Amino acid sequence: MSSDLIRAAATADVLAHPQRQRLPHDEKLREMDFGLWDGMHFSDVSEQHPELSRAYWTTPGDVAPPQGESWNVAAARVNAAVDRLNALFPDEHIIAVAHFGVILTQIQRALNISATEAFAHKIDNLSATQITVNQTEWSVTHINHFP
Numbered sequence: 001m002s003s004d005l006i007r008a009a010a011t012a013d014v015l016a017h018p019q020r021q022r023l024p025h026d027e028k029l030r031e032m033d034f035g036l037w038d039g040m041h042f043s044d045v046s047e048q049h050p051e052l053s054r055a056y057w058t059t060p061g062d063v064a065p066p067q068g069e070s071w072n073v074a075a076a077r078v079n080a081a082v083d084r085l086n087a088l089f090p091d092e093h094i095i096a097v098a099h100f101g102v103i104l105t106q107i108q109r110a111l112n113i114s115a116t117e118a119f120a121h122k123i124d125n126l127s128a129t130q131i132t133v134n135q136t137e138w139s140v141t142h143i144n145h146f147p
Helices: 006-014 042-048 050-058 071-088 100-111 115-119
Strands: 128-134 137-145
Touching (some): 071 115
16 A cells, blocks of 8 residues: 555555555555645755754654644654554555655654654665554564665
8 A cells, every 4th residue: 555645656556466455545644744845945944944944853743844744743644544554454464655754653653762763764765664563562673674
């Protein structure tokens, strides 16, 4: 499955296989909503909103870009989607093609770390992160792995 944004959906389509069920796209797995910052270069954001942009990246939590969502709001959205998937497909392997922020919210959750610590992890395009959920126990096998 994937986010419904084309860059994730197209990658998930490439992974399609007759022996795997392709789940529908899920808008809840979209990247964090950067609001007015979406599509802007980092230097432009920091020039236009120096204190807010610094706070957003250095103290993630309730700080949000103008008309965007905070880390905590994004994490709650993604957590609800992942919980729903795990309930619908218990004991199944789920390949979710998602975005940087989505992956980091689940790394934070699985490792029980702060958002700041989660942001310290690098997530490259086309890398794999493996998170295992056994009832209430979460573990991380790989982060930003290239098989």
